[in-house]
Amino acid sequence: MSAPTETAATTASRAEVCAVACAEAWRGDGEMVASPIGTIPTVGARLAALTFEPDLVLTDGDALMTAEPLPVGAAPDHPKVVEGWLPFGKMFDLLWWGRRHVMMGATQVDRFGNQNIACIGPWEKPKAMLLGMRGGPGNTVNHTTSYWVPNHSPRVFVETVDCISGVGYDRVPKGAFHEIRVVVSNLGVLDFATPDHSMRLRSLHPGVSVDDVVAATGFPLTVPDDVPDSRLPTDEELSLIREVIDPKRMRDTEVKAA
Numbered sequence: 001m002s003a004p005t006e007t008a009a010t011t012a013s014r015a016e017v018c019a020v021a022c023a024e025a026w027r028g029d030g031e032m033v034a035s036p037i038g039t040i041p042t043v044g045a046r047l048a049a050l051t052f053e054p055d056l057v058l059t060d061g062d063a064l065m066t067a068e069p070l071p072v073g074a075a076p077d078h079p080k081v082v083e084g085w086l087p088f089g090k091m092f093d094l095l096w097w098g099r100r101h102v103m104m105g106a107t108q109v110d111r112f113g114n115q116n117i118a119c120i121g122p123w124e125k126p127k128a129m130l131l132g133m134r135g136g137p138g139n140t141v142n143h144t145t146s147y148w149v150p151n152h153s154p155r156v157f158v159e160t161v162d163c164i165s166g167v168g169y170d171r172v173p174k175g176a177f178h179e180i181r182v183v184v185s186n187l188g189v190l191d192f193a194t195p196d197h198s199m200r201l202r203s204l205h206p207g208v209s210v211d212d213v214v215a216a217t218g219f220p221l222t223v224p225d226d227v228p229d230s231r232l233p234t235d236e237e238l239s240l241i242r243e244v245i246d247p248k249r250m251r252d253t254e255v256k257a258a
Contacts, residue, residue: 114168
């Protein structure tokens, strides 16, 4: 009897499942600047551009729009197919026009999507200073924002964030533009598709249970009766991730194998 054929279902790592979940965040965006922050979101954005979202606008992380996604961790002198010039000022124009979708990190995030990357503890005398507000306020009131959390825990998913960097659904004026599309973590995918825009469990990564996610979340989650598994990468997507986008396996430094 011949050995069973390996497929995406049997060989995909947790990091690769997370990368596909991040890629799915950009599905349907079309000609939009994708701004992934972090290794797994970068793999995801480049995967989306190479497959189901070919019109996504990618950059080299500096000021060049590239026609072909670069490998993660590419050297500065790596060959690039340059489509255009995107200096900082032009990026802000696109940001204000809403023609950008960023996937940021979150040191803390609450049930309504308020995000903190500024400090831990009271603002007046914090226990630890972090990145600061950065682009969080402007991103969340001007264009689509998603979040990536590589270590899902009650210290990250908190009842109340210590400082609001990115604005959540409970703080946006009625009628104003606001879209936090998804929160992708190492355990699953979450969104805000509930009547009050509180966080909902959308899918579970393979090997993760609802109880695992609930125990790792510091506030009550909306949990549907039937939570599907997160989508696995196709064989083509696995080949792109492993051979083209991230041949150095930098994804595994951000998410432990599972």
